[in-house]
Amino acid sequence: MLTKATFCAHQPMQLSRCLSNALARQTACPSVLQNPPKSDTLRSGGCLREALLEMAIQGPEMVFAGYVTLLDECVDKRALRGGQRVHAHMIKTCYLPPIYLWTRLIVFYTKLGLLGDARRVLDEMPLRNVVSWTAMISAYSQKGYASEALDLFQQMLRSETEPNEFTFATILATCTGMSGFQLGWQVHSLVIKNNYESHIFVGSSLLDMYAKAGKIHEAREVFECLPERDVVSCTAIISGYAQLGIDEEAIELFSRLQREGMDPNYVTYASVLTALSGLAALNHGRQVHGHVLRREVPFYVVLQNSLIDMYSKCGSVTYARRVFNSMSERTVITWNAMLVGYSKHGMGRQVVELFEFMRKEKKVKPDSVTLLAVLSGCSHGGLEERGLQLYREIINGEHGVQPEMEHYGCVIDMLGRAGQLQEAFEHIQQMPFEPTPAIWGSLLGACRVHSNVDIGELVGRKLLELEPENAGNYVILSNLYATAGRWEDVRNLRHLMKEKAVIKEPGRSWVELDQVLHTFHASDRFHPRRGEVFEKVKDLSLKIKALGYVPELSCALYDVDDEQKEKILLGHSEKLALAFGLMASAEGVPVRVIKNLRICVDCHNFAKFVSKLYAREISLRDKNRFHHIVNGICTCGDYW
């Protein structure tokens, strides 16, 4: 028999421990789980009833505190049934439960992933405050229900509840996932109105929203106006630059902020590594890796994933694999990063082997990116048969992944590579998607390689209609006309290009030497040693001509005579970077050139001859993949 005296001797915490054990036992019983909660259950629940009774003796406040403790324990133990019992008990016995108790129930249900139940609590509670609204909005947002979150936010505003810093941080993160920034912009004005712009959480959410919408200047402005900064806001702006491919700025900002006292954490390093992957700055990447090891930054999977990506995009799949092998825990992204690495290097066999290993291990389920990486690996690695077989398996639903546009894109690429242009064309028309310019572009590239003017012209014209502003399409179609000797068409195309005022992203290439990136533009006017470099390119050209190199004049798009065209070609940024790499590095050392666009046919040829002449390994990373050239032969098989 329990007496009041013994109850008072208990602390609520001790009580709840006894309770949670009982609740955990009850949750484990499947027959209880299958039954909907009934108030009767509480009567026979024993331990719970006694504990609550015990607390009730200490007055209503203690009951509320008891409920809170219980709900916390239920969240920790993921005891759904227990929480439901507390909920039922609260409804039955409490007269006017306070708002915070209702809110705790919302949190309990959202943490167990039961958004519907949480929403029911919100709808049923007699009074709501900013915390209860925000808890529900945040749950919707985090589970990916952006429109529900926004809808609720609007309801909250209509109910004349003032949003607080939590609400704004949450709703801005929700806007980040939406297309465009119109909505985020409107929320921004609300933020200003409510005077939360300088709040560090709201500020970082706000700048992240702008950065992810591509508005990096706005993001930077928010960042610069923050009265205080912490590692999260700093990381947000750095990763903003990195994700938009403004890699140099990301690195510079990182160095500056670090000098100013920012203490980077594993997320910061992951973002910095992304920027270094973009620049293919292997030595910088190694340095960051060393730094991370020395500082004993915890090796979270995310950081290791970005190390794998950095090493493979910087040309070292061996190092990437070393990191991969060292990991005790791998996520699907780990596997994907490694597969993509092999794929970009044209290592088809390794892609297929790793994929088989992944399937055999069965710890991680392949997703659509995995299959994309394997398909693209087969395509770039000369395993078209295996790739087509995998494609058929995907279509038949054998991999449990819905085929997407990109998967079809890979197949078009494979058919094109195999010279089956008609099949590729038909395949595009039979796809269950409206073909994107990228799909047509891939076929156009295939037509150029196989000199198929008939299909190429059809595809090229379609592309010019779809994206008249993309200079690349004009270039390839013009190449194609040139190979067929259709000079009149080449001229017309050039006029059309002028008329549409097509702006071509300026091509640039770079080499990394002694931790310095040397960047070259076409017919460079900036690099201090450009004079020597031009001479070197001319010299190389003369020497390889003796070996059989013939400039591919169709790669020069200007309406000038052949001599001028050759001069233009010799000024291409990748040739300058290659020549500089040869000049500035020791004999026999491989030269690694990186280009921001796709490498042109003439430069590819040029590099092949140079690798033969100097017995040097040349690796060229372009927008799509790596070209490893040894003794005049490239791993891409002259198709890219």
Added chain:
DNA sequence: GTAGGGTTAG
């Protein structure tokens, strides 16, 4: 009781 930054693909 409620909140912000991160890794693969395109």
